[in-house]
Amino acid sequence: MNDWRYVFSQNRATLLAFVFFVVMFAIYSTNHPAGFSANVVQTAANKGVLLALVAMAQTFVVITAGIDLSVGAMFVLTNCLASWIVVGTAWTAALGVAGVLLTGLACGAVNGLIVIVGRLQPIVATIATGAVFFGLALVLRPTPGGDVYGPLADALTGRVFSVLPASLVALAAVVVIIWIPYRRSVIGRAAYAVGSSEQAAFMSGVPVDLAKFCAYVLSGLAASMAGLFLTFVTYSGEASAANGGTYTLYSIAAVVLGGVSLYGGSGSAIGAIFGALMFRTIGDLLFVFNLDPLWQPLFQGLVLLAAICVGAARLFQVRNRLELFE
Amino acid sequence: MSVRAQAKISDGLLKRVDRPVVIAFACIVALLLVGSLYSRSFLSPEYLLQQLKVASFLGVIATGTMIVILLGQIDLSVPWVVAVGGMMSTAATGWGPAGEALAIPFGIACGVALGLVNGFGVAYLRIPSMIITLAVNAVAQGLMVVHTGGFSPQDSSSPAMRTLATGDLVFGLPNALIVWAVVGAGTIFLLNRTTFGRAVYGIGNRERAAYLSGIDTQRIVLIAFAIAGGLSAFGGVLLAGYASKAAQAMGDAYLLPAIASVVLGGASILGGRGSYFGTIAGVILITLLQSILSVVQMPEAGRQIIYGVVIIAMLLLYGRESRTR
Numbered sequence: 271m272n273d274w275r276y277v278f279s280q281n282r283a284t285l286l287a288f289v290f291f292v293v294m295f296a297i298y299s300t301n302h303p304a305g306f307s308a309n310v311v312q313t314a315a316n317k318g319v320l321l322a323l324v325a326m327a328q329t330f331v332v333i334t335a336g337i338d339l340s341v342g343a344m345f346v347l348t349n350c351l352a353s354w355i356v357v358g359t360a361w362t363a364a365l366g367v368a369g370v371l372l373t374g375l376a377c378g379a380v381n382g383l384i385v386i387v388g389r390l391q392p393i394v395a396t397i398a399t400g401a402v403f404f405g406l407a408l409v410l411r412p413t414p415g416g417d418v419y420g421p422l423a424d425a426l427t428g429r430v431f432s433v434l435p436a437s438l439v440a441l442a443a444v445v446v447i448i449w450i451p452y453r454r455s456v457i458g459r460a461a462y463a464v465g466s467s468e469q470a471a472f473m474s475g476v477p478v479d480l481a482k483f484c485a486y487v488l489s490g491l492a493a494s495m496a497g498l499f500l501t502f503v504t505y506s507g508e509a510s511a512a513n514g515g516t517y518t519l520y521s522i523a524a525v526v527l528g529g530v531s532l533y534g535g536s537g538s539a540i541g542a543i544f545g546a547l548m549f550r551t552i553g554d555l556l557f558v559f560n561l562d563p564l565w566q567p568l569f570q571g572l573v574l575l576a577a578i579c580v581g582a583a584r585l586f587q588v589r590n591r592l593e594l595f596e
Numbered sequence: 597m598s599v600r601a602q603a604k605i606s607d608g609l610l611k612r613v614d615r616p617v618v619i620a621f622a623c624i625v626a627l628l629l630v631g632s633l634y635s636r637s638f639l640s641p642e643y644l645l646q647q648l649k650v651a652s653f654l655g656v657i658a659t660g661t662m663i664v665i666l667l668g669q670i671d672l673s674v675p676w677v678v679a680v681g682g683m684m685s686t687a688a689t690g691w692g693p694a695g696e697a698l699a700i701p702f703g704i705a706c707g708v709a710l711g712l713v714n715g716f717g718v719a720y721l722r723i724p725s726m727i728i729t730l731a732v733n734a735v736a737q738g739l740m741v742v743h744t745g746g747f748s749p750q751d752s753s754s755p756a757m758r759t760l761a762t763g764d765l766v767f768g769l770p771n772a773l774i775v776w777a778v779v780g781a782g783t784i785f786l787l788n789r790t791t792f793g794r795a796v797y798g799i800g801n802r803e804r805a806a807y808l809s810g811i812d813t814q815r816i817v818l819i820a821f822a823i824a825g826g827l828s829a830f831g832g833v834l835l836a837g838y839a840s841k842a843a844q845a846m847g848d849a850y851l852l853p854a855i856a857s858v859v860l861g862g863a864s865i866l867g868g869r870g871s872y873f874g875t876i877a878g879v880i881l882i883t884l885l886q887s888i889l890s891v892v893q894m895p896e897a898g899r900q901i902i903y904g905v906v907i908i909a910m911l912l913l914y915g916r917e918s919r920t921r
Contacts, residue, residue, distance in 0.1 A: 389917045398908045406897070568738025578731055
């Protein structure tokens with residue numbers, strides 16, 4: 271009994287994000303002109319999974335009390351790269367996918383090394399590496415274009431058994447293959463410890479540097495998966511500064527909506543994924559209520575503002591003013 | 597004067613001038629020398645004045661960013677607060693003579709209002725600044741989209757704004773540069789000679805300690821964010837005057853350079869440490885770097901890469917944190 275209560279309180283933020291998402295998506299799909307159909311879900315899933323993967327990338331770093339402002343740039347860079355190398359026959363495409371994922375790992379490793387060995391603040395370091403990654407993306411694709419291996423793209427953006435969106439299955443697979451083993455490993459626990467208190471973790475003999483490095487590398491990997499998936503959705507690569515910027519900012523919003531603390535040490539990638547899906551649904555809600563698209567950015571901003579103000583409700587539980595300044 | 601006294605004086609001087617500020621100014625000189633190898637005109641007074649004029653827009657915006665960074669917070673709402681400043685001042689210009697006269701203060705006031713929302717969220721609701729300023733940025737964007745789409749306001753700037761940003765009234769010095777000098781002098785006074793400034797540094801070092809020493813930290817944070825919002829919007833007003841019109845994405849190119857120039861000037865992103873001279877050096881450095889890269893006709897891709905590499909290289913020179921122990 272007490273065990274259950276503990277598990278519940280540990281995952282309260284994730285559950286809350288899940289419930290909010292389900293409610294919002296229910297409102298969305300019941301008001302959709304086409305109703306709750308496999309098509310509606312598939313379109314929403316493809317859009318949501320893109321942000322969910324970027325948010326997952328952000329989560330790895332945020333848990334260690336860092337921040338990665340280059341996720342958007344890595345996302346754009348791997349998108350451009352994929353539009354060059356994930357082409358041709360099945361074999362060359364498979365090699366290309368491996369190349370894209372390795373590039374993501376390498377970008378993450380560069381971030382990690384600069385933050386850990388260079389001892390720079392993550393927020394500034396990743397702004398700078400983000401500029402470099404975006405520059406490389408522009409080298410690859412000065413103008414939008416390119417191609418992608420069709421069968422793979424169709425398989426991953428289509429439906430499994432003509433009901434379930436394949437993108438959601440892929441996302442679940444990523445969670446099961448990467449997130450859950452990571453969360454349960456020593457390194458994963460070390461990442462949470464570093465996020466709670468780097469000093470305490472260091473003094474308890476936790477491998478601080480290794481944990482941080484793995485977090486940045488995994489962040490690069492998740493961002494490259496998102497870039498790959500964008501290529502599958504759009505069939506092309508584009509070095510779009512707007513895309514990079516908005517995905518970086520939205521990933522932070524999604525992470526917060528998903529109950530991951532920006533101060534580090536708490537939250538989970540699963541929460542961030544629901545945060546991302548929720549954020550996407552907010553954007554789509556206006557569409558089904560037939561409101562002027564002109565009002566959509568304002569509506570989205572106000573909902574974001576309201577959501578984080580509710581998140582600040584901790585304020586009303588404070589007994590001693592000094593607790594505020596922790 | 598004995599050798600010892602001399603050593604003492606130079607030691608005192610070294611202590612007063614931060615190492616990062618010296619390195620940043622040295623890098624500016626080095627950049628100019630490298631540029632002059634490419635073309636003599638990099639050392640001409642006209643080119644340098646032109647660069648200072650362009651730098652003053654970033655300078656005004658970076659001033660606000662710096663005050664917020666000194667608190668240990670960050671302001672990600674810069675892009676759309678700049679746009680709000682520009683767009684609301686041009687909109688006011690379209691409301692007749694009274695609006696035209698009040699265009700500049702009105703634009704700044706809108707920025708102050710958004711800054712107050714930021715500050716209230718950070719100081720009183722205790723929301724992390726990174727996320728509340730992000731949300732305010734989104735709301736400001738939404739407001740401007742509705743504003744342009746729904747009311748189709750005037751987007752060309754008033755003569756006063758144009759004079760402020762492009763004219764030169766005194767000794768051929770660009771007005772924009774004089775504006776930046778006034779803003780800068782005010783900021784230096786505010787940070788070094790007033791209790792408000794001392795409180796800002798105190799909060800940046802440790803808010804809890806500042807609170808316990810009797811500073812109303814929440815009010816200081818609120819005011820600091822309001823000032824930052826006002827300065828961002830003022831930057832937008834100047835930019836609208838410079839381009840003689842306001843546009844929606846006009847602030848997008850200013851967020852990262854503003855943060856980069858503050859940090860390159862030696863301010864700690866964790867707060868409590870940094871001087872305004874550093875920010876001046878950082879702003880000039882970033883502006884020169886961008887200008888030289890565009891003069892040598894570097895393609896956009898190369899510009900981005902060099903820009904990022906230079907920031908990292910400079911920070912590795914002097915911006916490193918101490919090791920955990």
